[in-house]
Amino acid sequence: MASITRASVSMPSLSASVNQSQRRISGMNSVSFPVSGRSMIPSLRLQRGLQVCCAAKQETVDKVVAIVKKQLALPADAAVTGESKFAALGADSLDTVEIVMGLEEEFDITVEEESAQSITTVQEAADMIEKLVEK
Amino acid sequence: MLSFLRRSYLNFSFMNPHYCCLSRNFSAALPPLLPVQLPSRMETHLWYVVPDEVKSAPLLSKYMELLPQYERDHVLGFRGDQLQKSALLARTLVRTTIARYQVDDHLDPRSLRFKRNIHGKPEVEWETKDGFCPPPLQFNISHTSSLVACGVTMNSLIGIDVEEKRRRTKNNILAFAKRYFTAHEVEHLNAIPDSELQQQEFIKLWTLKEAYVKALGKGFSSSPFNTFTIRASSGIAVETLDSPQNLTNNWQFALLELMGSHYVAICLERQETGGAGKALPIKLTARKTIPFVEDELVSGTNAVVTIGGSVTQF
Numbered sequence: 001m002a003s004i005t006r007a008s009v010s011m012p013s014l015s016a017s018v019n020q021s022q023r024r025i026s027g028m029n030s031v032s033f034p035v036s037g038r039s040m041i042p043s044l045r046l047q048r049g050l051q052v053c054c055a056a057k058q059e060t061v062d063k064v065v066a067i068v069k070k071q072l073a074l075p076a077d078a079a080v081t082g083e084s085k086f087a088a089l090g091a092d093s094l095d096t097v098e099i100v101m102g103l104e105e106e107f108d109i110t111v112e113e114e115s116a117q118s119i120t121t122v123q124e125a126a127d128m129i130e131k132l133v134e135k
Numbered sequence: 136m137l138s139f140l141r142r143s144y145l146n147f148s149f150m151n152p153h154y155c156c157l158s159r160n161f162s163a164a165l166p167p168l169l170p171v172q173l174p175s176r177m178e179t180h181l182w183y184v185v186p187d188e189v190k191s192a193p194l195l196s197k198y199m200e201l202l203p204q205y206e207r208d209h210v211l212g213f214r215g216d217q218l219q220k221s222a223l224l225a226r227t228l229v230r231t232t233i234a235r236y237q238v239d240d241h242l243d244p245r246s247l248r249f250k251r252n253i254h255g256k257p258e259v260e261w262e263t264k265d266g267f268c269p270p271p272l273q274f275n276i277s278h279t280s281s282l283v284a285c286g287v288t289m290n291s292l293i294g295i296d297v298e299e300k301r302r303r304t305k306n307n308i309l310a311f312a313k314r315y316f317t318a319h320e321v322e323h324l325n326a327i328p329d330s331e332l333q334q335q336e337f338i339k340l341w342t343l344k345e346a347y348v349k350a351l352g353k354g355f356s357s358s359p360f361n362t363f364t365i366r367a368s369s370g371i372a373v374e375t376l377d378s379p380q381n382l383t384n385n386w387q388f389a390l391l392e393l394m395g396s397h398y399v400a401i402c403l404e405r406q407e408t409g410g411a412g413k414a415l416p417i418k419l420t421a422r423k424t425i426p427f428v429e430d431e432l433v434s435g436t437n438a439v440v441t442i443g444g445s446v447t448q449f
Contacts, residue, residue: 071305090218092279094341098305101314113359
């Protein structure tokens, strides 16, 4: 009895974090495992396992977009998405280094030269940030 | 095929329709490019275009026609008129410049092929033909929205970088330098009390460092900026951190001020030295061009002022 009570008390917080994870995994319906009353727990573990391979959170992408727009002095309504290439937006090598520096400050990370060189789009930057932040 | 191209070009908003009165000059084939002799072993040729001076939509259309489809797509991939125009002029400048040297009879800028070395540095891919020995022509391009430049040598690896003198960093200069430059360079910048001068010194240092890495041609990650110091007290030299006592003698530098508005840094592989290992000055010929329209020899004029390194202008 006690364990069931504990389980039911902790359910709301589990479901909150499950919802957050669901946002990362687009198109995944992860809360439908037909296991007994503790169905939330196996699904959460499964989601955690999947997290590593998923694309960056939208809020990370949004922050990268903001830093890029600021560095390149683009208008706030300029269409910049995950697929946008820095070079195509007008970033030269100095801009790119400044963008990386801005990302380091915003996310409190250090980006090695090798990694910095391989970032060409907003999405790549966001994915790299999430990998570094996870460490 | 041509009408399809024409249809696509009319959509290029960077081609200002106000200058259509010039169209009569370009309705026929383009005039020939002024041929030029290959640089000698000791010479460096610098060619540049000022995008603001190229306003004719039909001329820009003709430039577009010189490019293979994948280069046109690349140009059109840039966001906005100004970026597309300078990207187009960069490709045009490199193709027309190399074509001028008439390395192969009737070399057409259209027919040049380019490839990248294993590190990504662009090179000419010469046609393999019987009896044709490709020349050891080296080139490098750099561009900003306000200047497109191409450096050419015979044999010497070359890297060039151009930047507007007034370029401002978004980040604080010293914070940026501490993160990316060497301690010596930070010290050098820190010692400059005037913020305007400090900004200019930073830009000079940046262009010199870029030019060095581009000359090496191995990609930026093989020579991170904090692994080598540019010393520019008397003459300009590079010192790599792994052999600090040994100023790396293989490379020589020139720093120019172009049209009073831009810095141009050139880094060359040293070919020969004078007596006792002393470096010979860089022999530079600089030309401003609007391909197929006009060429102007500007070396030795106040359009090109040597501000660093040992340079003789011809």
